[in-house]
Amino acid sequence: MAARRARAAAALLLGCCGAALASGVQDQAEQFFKSGHTNNWAVLVCTSRFWFNYRHVANTLSVYRSVKRLGIPDSHIVLMLADDMACNPRNPKPATVFSHKNMELNVYGDDVEVDYRSYEVTVENFLRVLTGRIPPGTPRSKRLLSDDRSNILIYMTGHGGNGFLKFQDSEEITNVELADAFEQMWQKRRYNELLFIIDTCQGASMYERFYSPNIMALASSQVGEDSLSHQPDLGIGVHLMDRYTFYVLEFLEEIHPASQTNMNDLFQVCPKSLCVSTPGHRTDLFQRDPQNVLITDFFGSVRKVEITAETISLDPNLAAFESKPPKDELAAEPLKYAEQLPVAQIIHQKPKQKDWHPPGGFILGLWALIIMVFFKTYGIKHMKHIF
């Protein structure tokens, strides 16, 4: 009887867990069509330098502004700008970056937090940010600290080609590397869902090779097409924005943190008549229907909150908890800076095993050897033995 009752008690307790699970399943069905994310991140990359690529910096800063307006805080945005347009000596209006002609909207201001600037924007750093393989000692603002419940927006702009995107006019990232980086993010569960937007020439080639799940991609032009810029400003002397981003931003201006607009509307932005190029998108890797995906799932940051229904009861009359003696000893330790340079590691390092390289001129030497032996064996007149 006791055994039965004990078993019944255990079964009841397990059953409570089961009941909780059952109601959880119902909740889950509701949640199925909603995204399961709890936080939002954005990685905004401008890859071009030089003054005449002003529009790429303006593109990125405009997206940065929209994303901040819709709620993503600076601590969750990694902004990479490859060149400084605001303080460029050729800027007739220093400390400003305009995104609309007639200098209507200054997207640079005093609350723009650029995390990677100028020469720090490299393919290697970009891949390190995505995969999380950052050297220790990197400040928090330069890291993408996402988890498996993060929705990440990745926006890239610059000059691109069929299968690559140019960084800093000196190196390139290929679509295969990008796909591999996303796969590494997926393997380590660094994202819940990912939205990839690219505004470059032949942008659609960059998302062709993705193979990880839960990725949605948009591009400003198809393979073989160029993305065009929007309008020049005669006062500044350069083009201020790219067409696709300009119309995307017009679209985003209508969105506020509580709006219910979905992704299908974003796909319609900038038809060929306005954009001259044909924007493309890719949703086959995404599990939800784009109809059910809200714009604010990626561009905004709506936190999941729960009402605190229960409290625990505290007894204010209990004496203060006596801290254990070892704690005091620890408190007496003098404070010091964290190790900036791991001297111990460097001093006691084993000598690094260098990979064996053949001596220089190896190939030339080998050639010379072969030719010498041949001539020795055959004499020059016997070259016909070979040819």
Next chain:
Amino acid sequence: MAAAAGAAAADEAEKARGRRAALSFAAIAVVLGLPLWWRTTETYRAALPYADIAALGELSFQLAAPVAVVFAPGSLPGDLPRPLPFRETQEEETLLNPRTSIMSRYEMVYRSTTAQEEAALDAVTVQEADATLHPLQDASLGSLTVYVIPETSSLLPQCLTGSRCLAGYEITFSLLNPDPKSHAVHWDIEGAVSHYVQPFLDKLSFMANFSVDSQILYYAVLGVTPRFDKESSSFLLSAHSLPHVINPVEARLGSSAASLYPVLNFLLYVPERSHSPLYIQDKDGALVGTNAFHSPRWGGIMVYNVEGPAPPQASLPLRVDVDMVRVMEVFLAQLRLLFGVSREVLPPEFLLESPGNEGLADWELDRLLWARTVENVATVSTTLTSLAQLLDKIGNIVIKDDVASEVYRAVAAVQSAMAELATGRLHSAFQASKEAVTSSERAFFDPSLLHLLYFPDDQKFAIYIPLFLPMAVPILLSLAKIFREAKQRKKEPTKTD
């Protein structure tokens, strides 16, 4: 004639030497050169225990939980299968997901009470009966069937919704005063932390490192305008506006500067005089008793209303002394929820002992430990299997020796954690699992693992062809010539007479 024959023989000998030379060149190039080139151009990969990692993919946990069912005098049922004391083992298998299962083995010991327990059970109230270390559960139905749960709990863990177990947390308490002209708010946060929060953190101290700090922010507003409700003449924050509260205020909390550990923020908001009193409504429109809400993995916010309307002649700013007990009750409850410790709903026959000032009962701690250990082991196995899959898929990733040693250490730690779980030693199992997580994360996120930038195959050809082609052409052509001559000789064996 002899000279001609001699010349022909010399010619023939020379040809043979030439053939041998060409063949030896080809042989050296293939046997020596090709392997040398291959070895010096491959990406360095230290050896990894792929078989063990694959074995980790199929997890089957074994948990042993010793359970003692103690019968106080007068509660012995008559139909026990065997006379006391006796042992029984019950096994139960739970499937968490298709590949992971938990086999719980309850070793039940049925016995009668010792004299001390009898004395404890003789106490008048349940609270007094809790004189021993182990919490006792009373089933009141006339018969005292006492179900004593020793150190390890027999309860299965709930869905792991709490924050992921990380190496450390930074807990920040912030007092938000948007209206310092009207309210001069004072809170004894140091005392409250040492009285109420520190015991809770001390109990969890071996699980993670905690650091606590506090701050006061002036002129920090919530970012959402509350509605005025005429009937109760108070201001209301509806449930659907709560998600928009956190982001505007987060930028001012300075949480990113604190440390590399994730930050849990607890905000106490004293509303402005013009918006007092401020209450939070839940989805059904009822007022929330605690006047607080929380967000998973972020923290919690509580609205503290200043007591009563101020007398009109009181001089501003009013002094407000925050009742820290009330506040800490809510914050501790939120902290427990954020860590995944939640109240079990028990059937009415059972009374649950309150956790007291420590904030966490022993059995809750055990359950948390168990859940964390399982979660850690699962994390490690996914990390290592992902690493193995990545190395398979992307050929260019280098594995250095120290990364390989971290992987070996992680695998060994996981295996020891599973072994400790099987024998019921929860503490050491947790330590082993924590070590496994640290090692595996360090291995996976080592900066050296950044794969070499992608080399498409046509680029590889473009690099190697100018090096090898000039060398290979003479060799191949001479081999072809030898082959042709050999075939020709076979066809006309009697060329020379």
